Amino acid sequence: MFxxxxxxxxxxxxxxxxxxxxxxxxxxxxxxxxEVVRHLGDFANPEDLAFARPAAKVPLYHVRFRKDRIWxxxxxxxxxxxxxxxxxxxxx
Amino acid sequence: MxxxxxxxxxxxxxxxxxxxxxxxxxxxxxxAERRAATxxxxxxxxxxxxxxxxxxxxxxxxxxxxGTKAAEALGIPMRGMPPLGVLENxxxxxxxxxxxxCSCYPRxxxxxxxxxxxxxxxxxxxxxxxxxxxxxEWKTVIPDDVTLRVVDSTADYRWxxxxxxxxxxxxxxxxxxxxxxxxxxxxxxxxxxx
Numbered sequence: 016m017f018x019x020x021x022x023x024x025x026x027x028x029x030x031x032x033x034x035x036x037x038x039x040x041x042x043x044x045x046x047x048x049x050e051v052v053r054h055l056g057d058f059a060n061p062e063d064l065a066f067a068r069p070a071a072k073v074p075l076y077h078v079r080f081r082k083d084r085i086w087x088x089x090x091x092x093x094x095x096x097x098x099x100x101x102x103x104x105x106x107x
Numbered sequence: 108m109x110x111x112x113x114x115x116x117x118x119x120x121x122x123x124x125x126x127x128x129x130x131x132x133x134x135x136x137x138x139a140e141r142r143a144a145t146x147x148x149x150x151x152x153x154x155x156x157x158x159x160x161x162x163x164x165x166x167x168x169x170x171x172x173x174g175t176k177a178a179e180a181l182g183i184p185m186r187g188m189p190p191l192g193v194l195e196n197x198x199x200x201x202x203x204x205x206x207x208x209c210s211c212y213p214r215x216x217x218x219x220x221x222x223x224x225x226x227x228x229x230x231x232x233x234x235x236x237x238x239x240x241x242x243x244e245w246k247t248v249i250p251d252d253v254t255l256r257v258v259d260s261t262a263d264y265r266w267x268x269x270x271x272x273x274x275x276x277x278x279x280x281x282x283x284x285x286x287x288x289x290x291x292x293x294x295x296x297x298x299x300x301x
Contacts (some may be wrong), residue, residue, distance in 0.1 A: 041234075052162070092254050
C-alpha cells in the first residue's frame with residue numbers, strides 16, 4: 016500500500032508485447048516518477064475483467080507527475096494527474 | 108411485423124431483453140430507470156451542481172469529498188454509475204480533463220461527450236501541449252502563474268471540474284448561476300464568464 020505523499024515510479028513494463036493485454040496505464044508514463052496524491056478505492060482489476068477472468072479488487076491511486084518529467088515544457092510546474100493501479104507502482 | 112418495420116437489431120434487442128428478464132438479471136423497471144437516467148443526463152445536471160456549490164459551502168464540501176453523493180442529493184440518478192470525482196479550480200490551479208485511452212466521461216452529470224472529446228487530436232494534445240491546445244481551440248489562456256493540472260481519466264472514476272465563480276455574479280440566485288455554466292467549463296476547456 017502507498018500513502019499520500021509517497022514517491023513512486025510507474026513500472027517500465029510492456030505486457031502488451033507478450034500477447035493480448037488490456038492495460039490502463041498510459042504508455043507515456045511508464046518508467047516515470049511521481050507522487051501519490053491519494054488512494055481512490057479498490058476496484059476489480061480491469062486487466063482480468065477485460066478477458067472475463069476472475070478479477071481481484073486492487074488498489075487504485077491518484078498519482079501526480081510533473082509535466083517536465085514526461086515532456087519538455089516551458090511551464091515545468093504543470094502537472095498530469097492519473098489513476099494508476101497499485102501493481103503498476105514501485106518505490107524509486 | 109413486416110421486415111420493413113422491424114430490423115434485425117430490434118429483434119435481437121427484444122430477444123436479449125426477454126432473456127435477461129427471464130434469467131432474473133434485470134427487471135423491466137430497471138431498464139426503464141436507466142433509460143430515463145440516460146435521457147435526462149445533460150450538462151444542465153452538472154451545471155446545477157456547480158451553481159449550488161458556489162452558493163452553499165456545505166454542498167461544496169460534499170461535492171469535493173463525494174461527487175456521487177452530491178449528485179444524488181440533487182436527484183441525479185447515480186445507481187450503477189462509476190464514482191464521480193470533482194476537481195476544484197482555484198486562483199492558482201486550473202484542471203483539464205481528458206481520457207487518453209478511450210473516452211471516459213462523467214455521463215451521469217454531463218450527458219454524452221462532445222464530439223471532439225473522443226478525437227485522437229484532443230486526447231494527444233491535452234496531455235502533450237495543453238496550454239497551446241486551450242489557447243488555439245478555445246481561446247482559453249491559462250496565465251503563467253497558474254498551474255495547469257491535466258487529469259487523465261484512465262480507470263474507474265469519472266471526473267468533472269468545479270470552475271471558479273466568475274466576477275460580476277454577486278447576488279445572483281441559483282437558477283441564474285446555473286444558466287451560465289457550460290459543458291466546457293466542467294471539462295476545463297473554457298472558463299465561465301458573464
